[in-house]
Amino acid sequence: MPPQRLPHPASRVALALLGAVLVLFIVGPLLRLLLQATPASLAAALADGELRGSIVLTVLCATAATLLALALGMPLGYLLARSRFPGRRLVQGLLDLPVVVPHPVAGIALLLFLGRNSPVGGALGRLGLEFVSHVPGIVVAMLFVSAPLLASAAREAFGAVDPRLERVARTLGDSPWGAFRRVTLPLAGRGILAGAILAWARSVSEFGSIVILTYNPKVASVLIFDRFTAYGLPAAVPAAVLLLLVALVVFALVRLIEPRERT
Amino acid sequence: MIRLEGLSVRAGEFAVRDISLDVPEGGYALVIGPTGSGKTTLLEAVAGHVPLLAGRVHLQGADVTDLPPEARGVGFVYQHYHLFPHLTVRDNIGYGLARSRDAAPERARRIAEVAGLLAIEHLLDRSIRRLSGGEQQRVAIARALAPRPRVLLLDEPLAAVDPATRTMLRRELRALHEREGITTLQVTHDFDDALRLGDLVAVLAEGRIVQAGRPEEVFRYPNSAFVARFVGAGNVLAGEVRHAGETTEDGRFKARFTSGALTVELVAERDGPAHVVIRPEDLLLSADPPPTSLRNRLQATVERLERLGPVTQVHLDAGRPLVAAITNQTAEELGLRPGSPVWIGLKATAILLV
Numbered sequence: 001m002p003p004q005r006l007p008h009p010a011s012r013v014a015l016a017l018l019g020a021v022l023v024l025f026i027v028g029p030l031l032r033l034l035l036q037a038t039p040a041s042l043a044a045a046l047a048d049g050e051l052r053g054s055i056v057l058t059v060l061c062a063t064a065a066t067l068l069a070l071a072l073g074m075p076l077g078y079l080l081a082r083s084r085f086p087g088r089r090l091v092q093g094l095l096d097l098p099v100v101v102p103h104p105v106a107g108i109a110l111l112l113f114l115g116r117n118s119p120v121g122g123a124l125g126r127l128g129l130e131f132v133s134h135v136p137g138i139v140v141a142m143l144f145v146s147a148p149l150l151a152s153a154a155r156e157a158f159g160a161v162d163p164r165l166e167r168v169a170r171t172l173g174d175s176p177w178g179a180f181r182r183v184t185l186p187l188a189g190r191g192i193l194a195g196a197i198l199a200w201a202r203s204v205s206e207f208g209s210i211v212i213l214t215y216n217p218k219v220a221s222v223l224i225f226d227r228f229t230a231y232g233l234p235a236a237v238p239a240a241v242l243l244l245l246v247a248l249v250v251f252a253l254v255r256l257i258e259p260r261e262r263t
Numbered sequence: 264m265i266r267l268e269g270l271s272v273r274a275g276e277f278a279v280r281d282i283s284l285d286v287p288e289g290g291y292a293l294v295i296g297p298t299g300s301g302k303t304t305l306l307e308a309v310a311g312h313v314p315l316l317a318g319r320v321h322l323q324g325a326d327v328t329d330l331p332p333e334a335r336g337v338g339f340v341y342q343h344y345h346l347f348p349h350l351t352v353r354d355n356i357g358y359g360l361a362r363s364r365d366a367a368p369e370r371a372r373r374i375a376e377v378a379g380l381l382a383i384e385h386l387l388d389r390s391i392r393r394l395s396g397g398e399q400q401r402v403a404i405a406r407a408l409a410p411r412p413r414v415l416l417l418d419e420p421l422a423a424v425d426p427a428t429r430t431m432l433r434r435e436l437r438a439l440h441e442r443e444g445i446t447t448l449q450v451t452h453d454f455d456d457a458l459r460l461g462d463l464v465a466v467l468a469e470g471r472i473v474q475a476g477r478p479e480e481v482f483r484y485p486n487s488a489f490v491a492r493f494v495g496a497g498n499v500l501a502g503e504v505r506h507a508g509e510t511t512e513d514g515r516f517k518a519r520f521t522s523g524a525l526t527v528e529l530v531a532e533r534d535g536p537a538h539v540v541i542r543p544e545d546l547l548l549s550a551d552p553p554p555t556s557l558r559n560r561l562q563a564t565v566e567r568l569e570r571l572g573p574v575t576q577v578h579l580d581a582g583r584p585l586v587a588a589i590t591n592q593t594a595e596e597l598g599l600r601p602g603s604p605v606w607i608g609l610k611a612t613a614i615l616l617v
Binding site for chain 2: 164165167169170171172173174175176178182183186187
């Protein structure tokens with residue numbers, strides 16, 4: 001469709017002004033923070049062993065959470081896209097629930113569910129899997145907030161693949177798994193990958209639930225909060241800059257992988 | 264050979280019930296029916312994609328009812344092609360060969376062979392997205408044929424292409440079938456497909472087969488008003504049959520059929536409410552009263568004329584609307600115009616009671 005001309009020049013100016021306010025509001029603070037990234041301050045941040053360790057921990061936990069989300073979210077996404085079962089709409093609605101649950105609330109809920117005094121947490125604890133104030137707690141908190149994103153992305157990506165393509169593959173000799181691997185997955189792969197990167201980024205940026213479940217060892221966002229409350233703004237900035245750069249790289253990746261609207 | 268025994272399937276809002284059909288080895292059968300009569304569901308059931316409520320499916324003598332689709336050896340072509348968009352034309356055609364134990368050169372040879380059969384060699388390295396509808400359909404047929412399936416199942420293969428391509432593809436399908444001799448079952452809503460392609464046609468209505476036989480036979484002797492209308496057999500009138508003479512030894516009698524203001528004489532076997540089918544070419548038009556050897560001599564008025572190639576369709580009012588088909592030459596000789604009076608002659612035996 002050709003772009004439509006707005007009727008009044010005055011209304012165009014008004015829309016442009018209001019739009020500009022929002023764009024500046026997003027770009028301004030981030031730019032302000034990036035300007036702090038002088039070579040000297042970055043060098044100092046990279047020399048900070050605790051900060052380096054916390055970023056590595058964040059990236060590793062986010063990667064683990066994303067892999068878990070892939071392993072659990074893809075099957076659920078496929079099921080939701082392909083089969084009609086009782087309670088399907090309910091499950092679909094539940095996937096959207098974590099978006100509306102405030103993250104500290106999610107942290108409290110996870111703490112109650114996985115704490116050593118709960119049946120589930122107690123049982124897993126006896127198997128040697130500790131969550132509270134342990135690395136698995138970070139992964140679980142990240143999984144809780146990011147897995148629904150991935151499952152929804154997978155559901156949409158699988159839903160966009162016509163089931164008749166799988167049927168054709170079956171008549172051409174493929175087993176159900178073969179048809180999935182050779183047809184469905186390649187066609188849905190891009191959308192699922194974009195969902196995975198989104199889930200990863202969501203995990204890296206998580207704070208509210210992690211701070212309640214596992215304050216130590218500190219992920220990057222908790223460390224930034226800790227430095228800020230203990231030593232003030234100047235101490236928090238180098239860590240914030242570094243985390244922002246990691247987030248921007250991921251953002252660029254998502255934009256590269258996302259299916260383009262035109263072509 | 265395809266043998267369906269009492270097949271019943273339910274898939275969403277479509278259901279087919281108690282379908283029995285025998286397609287001999289090398290035969291070409293068509294199941295025709297209006298949209299929503301369950302045709303695609305029937306084909307998917309033969310391919311093994313949807314569970315059966317009842318019935319058995321035999322392909323080439325083997326009972327495949329309990330086999331998954333990949334073990335049935337069927338080639339399937341959908342109306343909207345359903346080519347794999349992430350693969351080239353070559354990889355689409357070769358899809359069913361990729362698992363075979365044949366060496367790569369053998370697979371390449373088969374791809375080239377099938378592409379040759381459908382005259383699409385020049386498209387092999389193209390992406391699917393840059394093919395016309397007719398080209399896509401050729402690729403879909405080639406893909407289905409490449410692994411040498413036992414039977415070929417075609418779901419409205421001609422419905423989504425333009426009329427010129429349809430005529431050409433139809434001719435090619437028939438030629439391909441004659442060359443390859445593969446047993447084929449096609450579903451369609453177009454009776455022209457059945458007349459031009461099939462050895463056998465089955466008419467599906469609301470999930471059941473209401474008539475099956477040779478296409479010309481079904482066209483000439485539809486067994487119900489539904490089939491007559493669906494195959495376009497001509498004038499279908501609802502009315503009532505009454506005795507007009509003695510019943511002979513074979514149970515037949517002279518009768519009158521009345522539909523509105525129109526009454527014709529015919530030979531009947533039963534009386535009461537009925538439909539008659541009168542083929543347009545059996546209505547003989549003349550300016551003067553027809554000879555008395557013709558049982559039915561009716562006066563009518565021309566409503567409008569429609570030229571269809573060498574034939575003119577004359578829409579008449581004879582108490583009931585009737586359509587006659589005459590040559591363009593006859594139409595000119597009679598000087599027919601809308602509003603002209605005209606005589607209709609009709610043999611009693613040309614009226615089919617259904």
